Structures are given as C-alpha cells and as structure tokens.
Amino acid sequence: IVMTQSPATLSVSPGERATLSCRASQDVNIDLAWYQQKPGQAPRLLIHGASKRATGIPARFSGSGSGTEFTLTISSLQSEDFAVYYCQQYNDWLPITFGQGTRLEIK
Amino acid sequence: QVQLVQSGAEVKKPGASVKVSCRASGYTFISYEIYWVRQAPGQGLEWMGWVNPNTGATGYAQKFQGRVTMTRDTSINTVYMEVSNLRSEDTAAYFCARVGDFSGFGYWGPGALVTVSS
Numbered sequence: 174i175v176m177t178q179s180p181a182t183l184s185v186s187p188g189e190r191a192t193l194s195c196r197a198s199q200d201v202n203i204d205l206a207w208y209q210q211k212p213g214q215a216p217r218l219l220i221h222g223a224s225k226r227a228t229g230i231p232a233r234f235s236g237s238g239s240g241t242e243f244t245l246t247i248s249s250l251q252s253e254d255f256a257v258y259y260c261q262q263y264n265d266w267l268p269i270t271f272g273q274g275t276r277l278e279i280k
Numbered sequence: 281q282v283q284l285v286q287s288g289a290e291v292k293k294p295g296a297s298v299k300v301s302c303r304a305s306g307y308t309f310i311s312y313e314i315y316w317v318r319q320a321p322g323q324g325l326e327w328m329g330w331v332n333p334n335t336g337a338t339g340y341a342q343k344f345q346g347r348v349t350m351t352r353d354t355s356i357n358t359v360y361m362e363v364s365n366l367r368s369e370d371t372a373a374y375f376c377a378r379v380g381d382f383s384g385f386g387y388w389g390p391g392a393l394v395t396v397s398s
Contacts, residue, residue: 206384208325215375215391216317216325221384228381259325263383268341269315271325 178272184280195260204264282306284389299362302376309357310334
C-alpha cells in the first residue's frame with residue numbers, strides 16, 4: 174500500500190491552523206497513524222486509529238478520515254510543532270508503509 | 281516505564297555485516313512484537329520488519345528478505361537486527377519500536393546510526 178502525503182512542505186505562521194493530508198493507494202479502514210519527528214529524535218506517535226490521540230498528546234492535534242483519505246489538523250500552531258510529520262498504515266502488515274513526510278515550517 | 285535502549289553507532293565497510301541490539305524494559309518482554317524502522321540521512325521512514333519475542337517468529341519487508349535477520353534473547357530482554365552484505369545505501373539510523381497501548385508505534389528506541397563507508 175502506497176501512502177502519499179501532501180504537501181511536501183507547508184509554511185504556516187504560529188497561532189494559525191495547519192492541515193496535512195495523507196492518501197492511501199487502497200482502503201486501510203482506520204488503520205492509520207500520524208507521527209511527529211524532530212531532527213535527531215525518534216518519531217513520536219500523535220494519532221492512532223485515524224482519530225485517536227495518543228497518551229499525552231495535546232488537544233490541538235486532531236486526526237480524521239477513513240478508507241483512503243486522511244487529515245491531520247493542528248488547530249493553533251505552537252513553536253514546538255514545527256517538525257516533519259509522517260502518516261503510516263498498518264492495515265497491511267507486510268509491509269507496513271509510511272508516507273514520505275510533510276515538513277511543517279515557520280512562515 | 282517502557283524503555284527501548286539501543287546499541288551505539290557503528291562504522292562498517294561495504295560487504296560487512298552489522299548487528300544492532302534493542303534492550304527492552306518496563307513491561308513483559310514476550311508480550312509485544314518489536315519492529316525495526318530505518319531512516320537514511322535526510323530521508324523518510326522505512327519499515328523493515330518485526331520479531332515476536334515470545335515465539336521468535338519474524339516478518340520482513342520484501343526488500344530486506346535474505347539480507348536482514350531479526351532474533352531475540354529472552355534471557356536479557358533483547359532483540360537483534362542484523363544486516364549482511366552492507367552497501368553504502370544502508371547508511372541510516374536504525375530504530376526499534378513497540379506498539380503503544382492501543383495501536384501505532386507508541387514506543388521507540390533512540391536509534392542507532394550505521395555508516396557504511398570504504
């Protein structure tokens with residue numbers, strides 16, 4: 174299953190809303206996770222099951238979608254939110270696949 | 281608390297092998313699969329495969345079959361990922377990860393950088 178994220182780079186001002194998209198090449202139901210990664214760090218799980226926030230993740234992060242179209246929304250960007258975001262499908266375990274990432278940068 | 285501690289950085293020559301370890305603590309080791317994900321410099325995340333610490337069963341991405349071996353040692357709560365016949369394209373950070381409380385990879389090791397250079 175090929176995961177395609179858009180856009181590749183998103184420039185947003187602090188305090189504004191960011192909307193990131195992820196498309197699956199076939200139906201993955203809601204078996205979709207979102208991760209945040211900062212330079213030199215391991216990825217951090219934000220969302221699982223397409224819309225469920227992981228433990229400790231702030232409410233400004235929300236996920237939606239099912240099937241082949243998914244969205245990650247960050248409602249009011251904080252300085253610490255500027256990072257690279259990846260989606261991942263785990264409906265098909267061989268192989269599990271990631272999107273190529275969206276870089277969220279300060280405008 | 282769940283922790284995954286990985287071995288240190290390695291520098292290898294083309295054609296050599298490397299074995300990266302991932303030691304788990306803070307939970308029952310045999311209860312959760314461990315997954316391996318790699319990331320080449322400046323690139324995205326690439327899933328490599330998984331190992332079941334209880335049974336030793338494994339599953340590999342087709343790209344890595346025949347060149348990657350994942351094993352475990354239940355006596356020291358450690359899983360291993362070995363890559364043979366290294367080439368420059370294998371230069372990457374190698375992460376181990378575990379599923380979180382529900383789904384998705386909720387726990388990650390810090391990564392082990394493997395550099396392949398002549």
